[in-house]
Amino acid sequence: MSSILIASTPVIGHVTPLLAVARHLVIGGHRVRFLTGARFRSSVRETGAEFLALPADADYDDRDLAAAFPGRVGRTGPDGIRYDMSTIFLAPAASQLRAVDDALIAASTDVVLFEGLFLGMLGLLSRPEYARPKTVNLGIFPLGLDSLDTAPFGLGVMPKPGVAGRIRNAALGFVAKRVIFGGVQRTAEHFVLESTGERLEEFFLNSAALADAVVQFTVPGFEYPRRELAASVHFVGPVSRTVASDHPLPGWWHELDGSRPVVHVTQGTIANTDFDELVGPTIAGLADSDALVVVSTGGRDVASLPHPLPANVRAAELLPYDRLLPLTDVLVTNGGYGGVHYALEHGVPLVIAGMTEDKIEVSARVQWSGAGVNLRTNRPTAAQVREAVARVLREPGYREASERLGAEIAASDGLAGLDRAIEEVLGMGVAVTEAAVAEAAVAEAAVAEAAVSEAQRPAAALPPPPRLLFSRSCGELPLGAACGGEVA
Template identity: 55%
Template sequence: MLSTSYPAAPLSLLVCSTPVHGHVTPLLAVVRTLVASGHEVRFLTGARYREAVEATGAIWKPLPADADFDDRDIDAAFPGRAGLRGVDSAKWDLRHIFLDPAPSQLRAVDSLLAEAPVDAVLTESMFFGALLLLCRPAGQRPPVVNLGIVPLALRSRDTAPFALGIPPLPGVVGRIRNALLNWSTERLVFGDLQRQAQLLAAEVGDRALTTHAMNYPALADAIVQFSVPEFEYPRSDLAVPVHFVGPVSLASASTTPLPEWWDDLDDRRPVVHVTQGTVADADLEDLVLPTLRALADRDVLVVASVGAHRLQAGSLPANARVAPYLPYDRLFPRLSALVTNGGYGGAHYALAHGVPILATGNTEDKAEVAARVAWSGAGLRLKPRSGRVDERSVGAAVDRLLSESSFRGNARRIGDAIASAPGSAGVETVLRGVIRTAPPARSGSATP
């Protein structure tokens, strides 16, 4: 365990994120804490997030135009993406949204390091400019700390490849399975991505890429995972230190106004919340509307957040209530269950309040979140078919969450671990330890 008796000297830090809401938001919570502790923080991300970054007290630095985009309409920003699904969509996103901007991202990082040296660089996993930075010798770069905003994606003999949503299988059989899946996924499914990453590393780095592109956080000096061990698969063969600090954005008081029906939550019926998050909410038939219909005949109150969608009250079941957005800090203590497509932050918010989860996501990192919900015993996983969930299955799953006490018991167990975790404050402890053990030549290094 890292000692907390570190020097009080302020640090100079560079935080980097792709310009995507779910990537930037948890980093804002970390930056706010670091700035409040007296550290100087520059935050490299997209123009859309300038105001949010500056509100933390950090200095916003713009990504180059060819690495910036408006994530509110990804298909418009990347026309070649429209219509892709499943593996094809994942491969396209990884290559064009995340890997292609990496050289430009690295040039921006180098420029900022030349402008003012830093004690460490903090970066989320999909900022692939960090992959290229980590292809330099340790003496020619600052320490790099990876911030785990999605489930831990490190390759391990104990786990299947990330994004497949396959839980661990103990013993020799499981390790053989994992080895075969890792080999086939890295070489057959994401082989093109790896070849492109190796080409980029050869062009801008001083050594070859020594691991698969998706596993590049293993090259970092440390990983700070925004979760607790109780919600993450154990691994016995990790070379990089992984520090669990718990979720980092639970404490902020919401300013979202209460809907006019808020007092209906007091009628003693179990309250079930359903959400598709803030990104995957283009079609409410994917999850929200099927859930409202599935629970229409149950003695529960179903509360949905629907974003910009406008639903007529007369078209809803009698036990349904909807609002564009809801104050989660006031809603979640009242919940009996959460139905979600599986956002990492939302799942942790539910667990922090001991709320059992039905997770249905099967894209991006959501399949991994859903798999961990089921593996941990804190809820159930329901795989959609062609992007949609089966209403009868949703109803049956929610019935189980409400009637079987083990789900709430496991959610509370994980919630207790979250309550004991340091959150954003734990990031500084990790940083101090990494900086203290780094070779002196590394701190403040920019380009070779």
């Protein structure tokens, strides 16, 4: 079995799907270590994985980002996006990389699994392959790989066919990389050069392109086609599937008898502090309809909903999706990647309202795939929700598209596909030993010092990187040695 390191930013929406990955790998007999924020210690340990804490300067509590990052308050649009990328995700990168290196020194590691906003991995990915373990990017939000066929990730812009679309994408790419994120890119390049002595060869948000494999937790029908998509990208279906639940049913459950349409609305378990964003407008917009509106508060007290509730509204803190979604005609959601896939798994069409984080890209894919209506806002009006729900109920194409995606999901491999991707990358080569990491780190430090020094040293004065092959089967091999067909 393999030794695996998982690395995640301390954001619950990033950690949660990776907990399912960790649990699966532990059950498969692998040694799994999970590097993330301190507040997830018990959750990680419950999976059977070993918990590794991020350094304090790379850790924060995402439940109150305004408190953790006061400078974020009031920033919107491109300025807000730049701040998030620079301060929340890139600023901790050097500490993240040191924590990864410490983990590699502490124990031999076959492969590092990471999510795309753990930007400390830019340093590891920029090293020569002989100086790092194999890497797998875990696609827990929509695929953001650069392509002539797609607009830059984060804009929520759907593909446009033909030459005109490629010209548009190139122009948007220039604006995103040189104008919106130009300063952030320069900071990322400096971080990589200073910490490794290497140059960053990719846009900082395109780190997946540097990984040995990308495991994308969706199906091809829910992702934009890219003509240059590498064979190392694996579509495996959602990381989690709905499973049988023994959660108690509310007393009104018998009313879900098919006598009238069922509209389920939720803001999930994370972005549910302000029900005026989506739940409130949905309740108000459908108050006079013949639909039965089923609200899940995502764990919050039902009393926090706007009262009195209309006669056609039923609410609960949590509901068993394995039993609810087969009875649901429309899901109204703010666009979490996992929740949307639960709906698609059951062929439920969507009305989606999400424009923050990755939700803008999830919403665009719902629209592009035909599986629902994209309201293109975080705070729709009651009238917008009412009209969108009526449209989805009236036009069968939305359900048909969702059912097609549901059939793809049913046929997908899920976490077994991750297993195969890991086996594939490990078949390519290397485990990194403690001694090798230490030696590479010494060489890197010297190279980095020279690279950023104002003094111009001759190239010959730079210490060469270690010329070693790290074989899973043979260990560390000196230059020229051979083992099982591998020659250093």
